[in-house]
Amino acid sequence: AQSVTQPDIHITVSEGASLELRCNYSYGATPYLFWYVQSPGQGLQLLLKYFSGDTLVQGIKGFEAEFKRSQSSFNLRKPSVHWSDAAEYFCAVGYTGGFKTIFGAGTRLFVKA
Amino acid sequence: NAGVTQTPKFRVLKTGQSMTLLCAQDMNHEYMYWYRQDPGMGLRLIHYSVGEGTTAKGEVPDGYNVSRLKKQNFLLGLESAAPSQTSVYFCASSTGLATTDTQYFGPGTRLTVL
Numbered sequence: 001a002q003s004v005t006q007p008d009i010h011i012t013v014s015e016g017a018s019l020e021l022r023c024n025y026s027y028g029a030t031p032y033l034f035w036y037v038q039s040p041g042q043g044l045q046l047l048l049k050y051f052s053g054d055t056l057v058q059g060i061k062g063f064e065a066e067f068k069r070s071q072s073s074f075n076l077r078k079p080s081v082h083w084s085d086a087a088e089y090f091c092a093v094g095y096t097g098g099f100k101t102i103f104g105a106g107t108r109l110f111v112k113a
Numbered sequence: 114n115a116g117v118t119q120t121p122k123f124r125v126l127k128t129g130q131s132m133t134l135l136c137a138q139d140m141n142h143e144y145m146y147w148y149r150q151d152p153g154m155g156l157r158l159i160h161y162s163v164g165e166g167t168t169a170k171g172e173v174p175d176g177y178n179v180s181r182l183k184k185q186n187f188l189l190g191l192e193s194a195a196p197s198q199t200s201v202y203f204c205a206s207s208t209g210l211a212t213t214d215t216q217y218f219g220p221g222t223r224l225t226v227l
Contacts, residue, residue, distance in 0.1 A: 009153070032213050043117070043203055043218030044156075051213065090155060094212030100171060101212055103155035 002027045004093050006104035013081050014112050021076040021107050023091030032094040033074040034101065035065055039087045047089075050074065061085070086111045115139055117219035119204050125225045126194045134189040134222050136204030144207045145187040146171070146216065147179060149200040156203065162187055163210075194226045 003026045013019050025031055032051050036044040048059025055067040065076045074091060091104040120135045136145065143164050148156040158171030162181040176198060178190045187206075191198060201223050205216040 004155075034215075036218075041220070043205075043220045044216070045218070046215045049215065094210075096213065099161065099169070099210060099212065100158045101216070103157075105153050105155045 002031075002093060002095065002102050004091055004102050004104040006089075006091055006107045008107045009105070010108040010110065012110040012112060015083050016080050019076075019078045019081045019085070019109070021089050021091075021109070023074045023076065023104060024072050025074065025091075025093045026072065027093060027095060029095065030069075032096075033065075033067060034092040034094070035059065035063070035074075035076050036090045036092060036103075037061075037087050038090065038106075044090060047076070081109075081111055083111045083113070085109060117204055117206055117217050119202075119219035119222050121222060122220065123223050125227065126191075127227050128195060130194050131190070131192050132194065132224075133191075134202055134204075134224075136187045136189070136206075136219060137185055138187075138204075138206040138217070139185060140206060140217065141184070142206035142208055142217070143184070144210060144214070145181065146205045146207075147177070147187065147189045148203045148205065149173065149198075150203060150221070151200050159189065159202075194224075196226045198224065199226045200224060 005024045034049045035047040088106045088108045092101045094101045117138045146161045147159040160179040165184040204219040207214040207216045
C-alpha cells in the first residue's frame with residue numbers, strides 16, 4: 001500500500017539557518033509528489049509539486065525539493081529560514097489512476113530568534 | 114475571489130447531535146473533498162465529489178454523509194455525532210483529481226464532540 005513518512009514530528013531551527021524536512025514514500029511506480037504548508041489556524045497551501053522532469057523543483061517562498069528515486073525521498077529545503085516560516089509542513093503523494101492523495105503526518109517547524 | 118470558505122469555524126456538539134458543515138468554492142472547480150485532520154495522522158479523506166450531483170467514499174467515510182447539489186457547494190453531515198469525530202475538518206477543491214492537481218484548502222472547522 002502507498003504510504004508517506006515524515007520522520008521528524010517537529011524541528012527547531014534558528015532564523016537564518018538552513019532547513020531540510022524529510023519525506024519518504026512507498027509506491028511502486030513514479031509518484032506525484034507535493035509539499036503543503038499549514039500556518040496556524042489556516043488551511044493547507046501548496047508549496048511545490050513534482051510530476052516528472054527535473055528532479056529539483058522550485059516552489060514559492062524560497063523553498064525547493066529534490067526527488068530521489070533511489071531513496072524514495074522528496075526532501076524539502078530552504079537555504080535561510082525566516083520567522084514567518086514557522087508552520088506545519090505536509091508531504092503528500094498521488095498517483096495516476098488513483099482518487100486520493102496520501103498525506104504524511106506532518107512536521108512542525110519552530111523558528112527561534 | 115474568496116477561494117474556499119467553510120462554515121462554521123468552530124462548533125461544540127453533544128454526543129448524538131447532528132450538524133452540517135458547509136464548504137463553498139468560487140473557482141468553478143469540478144472536484145471537491147472533505148478531510149479530517151487528527152494529531153499525528155495527517156489528513157484523511159472522508160468523501161469526495163467529481164462533479165455536481167456526484168459523491169464517493171474516501172478513506173474514512175463511516176458516520177458521515179455528503180451532498181453536492183450545486184457545483185460550488187459541498188456539504189458534510191454528521192447524523193449522530195460521536196466523540197471519535199472530534200477533529201479539524203478541511204474542505205478542498207481542485208480542477209482535476211487531487212492525485213495530480215493542486216488542491217485549494219479552506220481554513221478548517223474545529224469540531225468538538227462531548
